[in-house]
Amino acid sequence: MAKMEVKTSLLDNMIGVGDMVLLEPLNEETFINNLKKRFDHNEIYTYIGNVVISVNPYRPLPIYSPEKVEDYRNRNFYELSPHIFALSDEAYRSLRDQDKDQCILITGESGAGKTEASKLVMSYVAAVCGKGAEVNQVKEQLLQSNPVLEAFGNAKTVRNDNSSRFGKYMDIEFDFKGDPLGGVISNYLLEKSRVVKQPRGERNFHVFYQLLSGASEELLNKLTLERDFSRYNYLSLDSAKVNGVDDAANFRTVRNAMQIVGFMDHEAESVLEVVAAVLKLGNIEFKPESRVNGLDESKIKDKNELKEICELTRIDQSVLERAFSFRTVEAKQEKVSTTLNVAQAYYARDALAKNLYSRLFSWLVNRINESIKAQTKVRKKVMGVLDIYGFEIFENADNSFEQFIINYCNEKLQQIFIELTLKEEQEEYVREGIEWTHIDYFNNAIICDLIENNTNGILAMLDEECLRPGTVTDETFLEKLNQVCATHQHFESRMSKSSRFLNDTSLPHSCFRIQHYAGKVLYQVEGFVDKNNDLLYRDLSQAMWKAGHSLIKSLFPEGNPAKINLKRPPTAGSQFKASVATLMKNLQTKNPNYIRCIKPNDKKAAHIFSEALVCHQIRYLGLLESVRVRRAGYAFRQAYEPCLERYKMLCKQTWPHWKGPARAGVEVLFNELEIPMEEYSFGRSKIFIRNPRTLFKLEDLRKQRLEDLATLIQKIYRGWKCRTHFLLMRKSQIVIAAWYRRYAQQKRYQQIKSSTLVIQSYIRGWKARKILRELKHQKRCEEAATTIAAYWHGTQVRREYRKFFRANAGKKIYEFTLQRIVQKYFLEMKNKMPSLSPIDKNWPPRPYLFLDSTHKELKRIFHLWRCKKYRDQFTDQQKLIYEEKLEASELFKDKKALYPSSVGQPFQGAYLEINKNPKYKKLKDAIEEKIIIAEVVNKINRANGKSTSRIFLLTNNNLLLADQKSGQIKSEVPLVDVTKVSMSSQNDGFFAVHLKEGSEAASKGDFLFSSDHLIEMATKLYRTTLSQTKQKLNIEISDEFLVQFRQDKVCVKFIQGNQKNGRVPTCKRKNNRLLEVAVP
Ligand SMILES: Nc1ncnc2c1ncn2[C@@H]1O[C@H](COP(=O)(O)OP(=O)(O)O)[C@@H](O)[C@H]1O
Ligand SMILES: [Mg+2]
Secondary structure, three states, rough: OOOOOOOOOOOOOOOOOOOOHHOOOOHHHHHHHHHHHHHOOOOOOEEOEEEEEEEOOOOOOHHHHHHHHHEEEEEEEOOOOOOHHHHHHHHHHHHHOOOOOEEEEEEEEOOOOOHHHHHHHHHHHHHHHHHHHHHHHHHHHHHHHHHHHHHHHEEEOOOOOEEEOOOEEEEEEEEOOOOOOEEEEEEEOOHHHHHOHHHHHHOOHHHHHHHHHOOOOHHHHHHOOOOOOOOOOOOOOOOOOOOOOOOHHHHHHHHHHHHHOOOHHHHHHHHHHHHHHHHHHHOOOEEEEOOOOOOOOEOOOHHEEEEEEEEOOOHHHHHHHHOOOEEEEEEOOHHHHHHHHHHHHHHHHHHHHHHHHHOOOOOOHHHHHHHHHOOOOOOEEEEEEEOOOOOOOOOOOEEEEHHHHHHHHHHHEEEHHHHHHHHHHHHHHHHHHOOOOOOOOOHHHHHHHHHHHOOOOOHHHHHHHHHOOOOOOOOHHHHHHHHHHOOOOEEEEEEOOOHHHHHOOOOOOEEEEEEEOOOOEEEEEHHHHHHHOOOHHHOOOOOOOOOOOOHHHOOOHOOOOOHHHOOOOOHHHHHHHOOOOOOOOHHHOOEEEEEEEEEOOOOOOOOOOOHHHHHHHHHHHHHHHHHHHHHHOOOOOOEHHHHHHHHHHHOOOOOOOOOHHHEEEHHHHHHHHHOOHHHHEEEHHHHHOOOOOHHHHHHHHHHHHHHHHHHHHHHHHHHHHHHHHHHHOOOHHHHHHHHHHHHHHHHHHHHHHHHHEEEEEHHHHHHHHHHHHHHHHHHHHHHHHHHHHHHHHHHHHHHHHHHHOOOOOHHHHHHHHHHHHHHHHHHHHHHHHHOOOOOOOOOOOOOOOHHHHHHHHHHHHHHHHHHHHHHHHHHHHHHHHHHHHHHHHHHHHHOOOOHHHHHHOOOEEEOOOOOHHHHHHHHHOOOOOEEEHHHHHHEOOOOOOOOEEEEEEEEEOOOEEEEEEOOOEEEEEHHHEEEEEEEEOOOEEEEEEEOOOOHHHHHOEEEEEOEEEEEEEEHHHHHHHHHHHHHEEEEEEEOOOEEEOOOOEEEEEEEEEEOOOEEEEEEEEEEOOEEEEEEE
């Protein structure tokens, strides 16, 4: 986006007036007041046309920032408030763009800010010119030459802690693009007297203090120096230390700057050696020594210092010593040596020191020039910066040769200023086609002539006087002046022939006065001749030339005896005149830019504006004169475009837009405003305004009009703003309403839609249900009809076909089906038959419910059948055994607790093998019948219940008891006599055999036994009895029964016994009637 260009003018927000040309009325008082007003508002810069007045603020101001540089960059001179940057920019741009060499002339008295101004100009140019490594190096070298020159050429004075004691002109060279290429420095008039003597409160050049404070011990030893300032006569002690100045640090800065500028190490060292030698020269002292021929002679007091100097400079000590004692004058192949008295010796010493130092300084400038000179031969554009003393006027006739020379220089600069300003003015008038009217101003050419005229100018007089043989003094010089210049209207002297000043007591006899353009200056004539001569005895320069120190040698080329030159060296005055002439010539080819520096007070203090002091400077800087020159024709001029732009609102035709050429617009404007014709003139591109009053009238009108316009703009803007706001609101309202309506309608539509759907679905449901009902009814009717038809058909068919079917076909089919099922059942049963073991309880589940009873019956039959099968396998004996077992089961099962244990025991009958045992041979023989049981039993004694073992034998007809040992038969009872057998229901083996009453066997009573095979014995007894007698033997099972013992009936009672006697039941006769058996 293009940066919006803000058109501004110097005339905006002015404090006082920014350009003195516009000052009305113009006099010293208004001039000073304007400066003061601006100074009080931190506006230290004011213009006189294109001249910048700068008032030293003595404090840092925030107006040199990079932003400010940008502000002033590429802006027109009068566009912004006055500033040194505006001048720098103007100069740099016209150099770069219009190919005009520039010079910037900075003048002002000591401490007014000249050097600062020159640095600001240089830094501005450095900031805005090209960039790049090479360019930056050049810039750096140019900028770094300052510290070096300041160290050797600046000193603390009463007026300025860093006062330049030399005039400096620096040409900066640029290429066609405006990039810096290099530079050339010229120096003028170093104040060398300072080397040997300084006024009260001032110092010698900085470098001496810097060297002693900042050098390392090693360097000091090498230079045979001591750090203590008080050791050196040339250093004034009352202000050796300056507040806020660090000499040691500055020394390092200077060494560094020298390196950047391009000094070799050995060069820098040589320079310091010369400085040391100068310092030490001051310590050489002389004492008087009388000689025979009556002439005064001096002698060096202490040769030690001399020796050290000679070692440092590598000069033969005797040569230097001689040079301090004799003066050789050569005239036409004749050499005359005269001795020097003490005063002359001191004079020679100081002259040597001053020369050594000032030549060193010039050498330094040349050396710097060598480093910074442009490396190319292409055509260069040049910007010169001149930083030189301004007019110097000391009170009380303290002005001497130096002031005279300086003021001469300023006189010349003023002349250039007048010349160039007028020339430019005239050129502009011609360019613009305006008639040139005579300008009344003071031309100072006449004063320049008084000083520099080659035949009767003051400087020529002085030279003449210096060269004249015979005694020459300042007084003879003054006399000469009085003769030659007496009639000059700017020369005043008490002794002049004219009687004008005879009675002027303000003019001492030893003085002359010159009316400079800037004011009258009273010069003290004392020292003029000496200073102009600037004499160094030849012996000394020759001694210096003989030095082994190459730098020193090169500084004194005139000491070379081979090039002996009897002509006197040019005097200081003529040298200066020549260099001023060169400078002027140089400046005349360039476009001048002036910076006039003013010191607001003598205290180096901020915020103080001493009107008297400023007034003095304004006078000698000739500033009022400058304004007058500027204003001689027209005070103000401006191109038509900006002029029309600025004032077009003052006339209806030109506001707001003028269509047509700007000049015509301005003409209309000025006619409309009824500005008198003589007040302005129309140039080709500019309007010229004669009087500042006219301009200010325009400005006032503009200001008023602007206020009205501002109100108008404000009004329109407010109206516009409200209307746009309203329109925006209305637009927004419509949008919102539309959206809301849409929303509401949408919602309503959705509601209707959903209600419709509900109603629709209800109706559809109702319809569907109705149809469904009808369909269902129809279907049922159809079904009913079909059923009826089917039945009817069935009846019909049955009726028709009955004759073809047997009446019991259904039964047959049923039976057949049943048969098939049963058949299938049996066939399946065949495969599922359980094992043939009678104890196998498995039986397949029944397949059909109606076969339940058959199934059970079948199971039973099968069981019986397999039992039969099982039985059929038995032998006769086994059968017998099973018969007996069966008998036993019928008799005792569930009656006698002993029974279950007997089931598993096979009935053996003949346990005792009577046939085989020979013991029982007799017994066997006694029995003819078959023996059914032969077993040992316990016979219970009827009397006490104790038991005895007896062999129990059962045969077909008898029951026999025999002794176990002998086998002798004890009792024999026919089975017919056995009536009953009794036993308990319990798990014991007791049993009683009851005998028929009255029988033979019964005489001893019933028997009571116990046996392990009770069940077998009782069963066999029962069966045998049954088969023999065909009577069933009575078997009583009871826990209490009666037994017939002889005549007594005894009750046998079974009780639950303890287990004391183990598992064997015990029998005990309780009394006559009771026998107790305890069963465990
Ligand atoms: N523009 C400025 N802004 C701030 N201080 C300044 C300015 N110009 C000068 N000074 C102060 O005044 C002192 C003297 O200035 P200087 O340029 O050395 O004077 P001159 O060269 O005229 O003798 C400087 O050291 C500085 O402190
Ligand atoms: Mg200075």
